[in-house]
Amino acid sequence: MVPPTSISLVIPSEIRLVDVVHTAAERVAEIAGFDEDGALNVALAVRETVINAITHGNGRDPDLRVEVEVEADDRRLRATVVDQGAGFRPEDTPDPTASENLLRSSGRGLLLVRAFVDEVRFRRVDGRGMEVTLVKYLTDGPKAAGNGGRPDAEERRTER
Amino acid sequence: MKASVRNIGHVSVVDLSGKITIGEGDVVLRNTVQGLLDSGRSNILLNLEKVTYMDSAGLGELVACYKRTKEKKGNVKLLNPSGKVYDLLSLTKLEEVFETYKDEKEALVSY
Numbered sequence: 001m002v003p004p005t006s007i008s009l010v011i012p013s014e015i016r017l018v019d020v021v022h023t024a025a026e027r028v029a030e031i032a033g034f035d036e037d038g039a040l041n042v043a044l045a046v047r048e049t050v051i052n053a054i055t056h057g058n059g060r061d062p063d064l065r066v067e068v069e070v071e072a073d074d075r076r077l078r079a080t081v082v083d084q085g086a087g088f089r090p091e092d093t094p095d096p097t098a099s100e101n102l103l104r105s106s107g108r109g110l111l112l113v114r115a116f117v118d119e120v121r122f123r124r125v126d127g128r129g130m131e132v133t134l135v136k137y138l139t140d141g142p143k144a145a146g147n148g149g150r151p152d153a154e155e156r157r158t159e160r
Numbered sequence: 161m162k163a164s165v166r167n168i169g170h171v172s173v174v175d176l177s178g179k180i181t182i183g184e185g186d187v188v189l190r191n192t193v194q195g196l197l198d199s200g201r202s203n204i205l206l207n208l209e210k211v212t213y214m215d216s217a218g219l220g221e222l223v224a225c226y227k228r229t230k231e232k233k234g235n236v237k238l239l240n241p242s243g244k245v246y247d248l249l250s251l252t253k254l255e256e257v258f259e260t261y262k263d264e265k266e267a268l269v270s271y
Contacts, residue, residue, distance in 0.1 A: 015183040040213060040244065048216055051182060097253040103227060105220040108252050112216055115251050 002033055006071035013058040013066060013083075015051070022047040025070050025079060032072035033138055041116040042077055042136050046070065048109040049081045049132050057083030057130050076118075076137045083129040090122050161185030161211075163192040171203045171271050172196050173239070173264070177210035180218030189218070193225040193236070202234020203271045207264070209240035214248055226257065235259070239267050 007024055011017045026043035034042060050066060058064035064084040071078050094101050096108045114120055119135040161178035174192055179185050189206075196204055204225075214222075226236045237259040241249055249255045261267035 018182060019184075037244070044213065044215065047181075051216070102253060102257055103223055105224040105227075106216070108216040108219050111252060112248070 002031065002072070002074045004071065004073040005031060006069060009068045011066050011068070012062045013054040013060050013064050014062055015054060015060070018047055018050055018054070021050050021068050028070045028072055029077055032077050033074070034077070042079070045113045045116040045134050045136070046079045046081070048113045049079070049134060052088070052109055053081050053083035053130070053132070056088045057085035059085055074138070076135055079134045080131060082125065082131045085129050087124055087130040161188045163188050165192065165196065167201070168268060171205055171268050172201045173205045173207055175207045175210070179212050180214040180221065182215055182217035186217045186221040189221050189225060193228065197228060197232050197234070202229050202232040204229055204234065204236045205239050205264075205267050206236060207239040208245050209242060211242060211245050213244045219248060219252055219254060222254065223257070235271065237261065237267055237270065239264055
């Protein structure tokens with residue numbers, strides 16, 4: 001059994017720091033027991049969420065921070081990413097796999113996030129920004145149980 | 161991310177290695193392809209065999225390169241995407257956009 005562990009990072013909204021968070025999340029996933037590919041998937045989901053927080057949440061304003069917490073136990077890894085910006089409406093993001101959107105040069109981040117973790121939750125926090133929580137189970141998560149990561153695997157909540 | 165170019169006939173093969181991600185690999189890819197287009201070479205084969213992974217920005221830059229090359233009446237094709245990169249291309253349905261080859265000779269004669 002792996003003892004529970006966690007890390008917390010607070011970064012300014014600088015793209016060059018995304019790799020730092022990616023590496024940290026990947027390492028925590030490895031410690032938690034994910035294999036190499038599973039740890040990379042978790043890290044990619046965290047990476048894309050942080051990029052969204054920096055670009056769409058905080059508008060790349062270096063004075064605004066992004067808080068990242070990654071915690072893991074022997075059952076699952078959970079990552080929470082909070083920005084300080086005006087937020088965005090994830091449900092308004094067009095489907096990047098629709099034929100009319102295939103040649104768009106952006107808009108694929110949430111697709112990757114949803115593909116690589118079992119649960120994605122969005123919550124608007126008064127006075128802070130958007131809080132995005134990702135959960136990936138080590139085994140037998142909701143995806144493994146058969147819902148295949150469809151959007152209905154998500155719980156979306158908005159609090160104002 | 162590193163990129164090196166081999167010109168074989170009228171095709172430029174770009175050997176990429178590392179990761180194509182925001183703020184780094186995507187910039188290298190953009191500059192390399194733009195340099196080829198500026199020098200009049202618009203038949204471009206991106207060798208992805210040694211690319212470990214991409215993020216959404218890397219995938220977006222692939223699409224941007226494809227569009228810029230099409231504007232020059234050329235084409236960007238892909239060679240040997242690795243397992244993770246292939247998964248990403250499949251997940252995003254970009255495999256429907258790009259002609260993809262496993263064999264370089266076969267790719268070269270397709271232009």
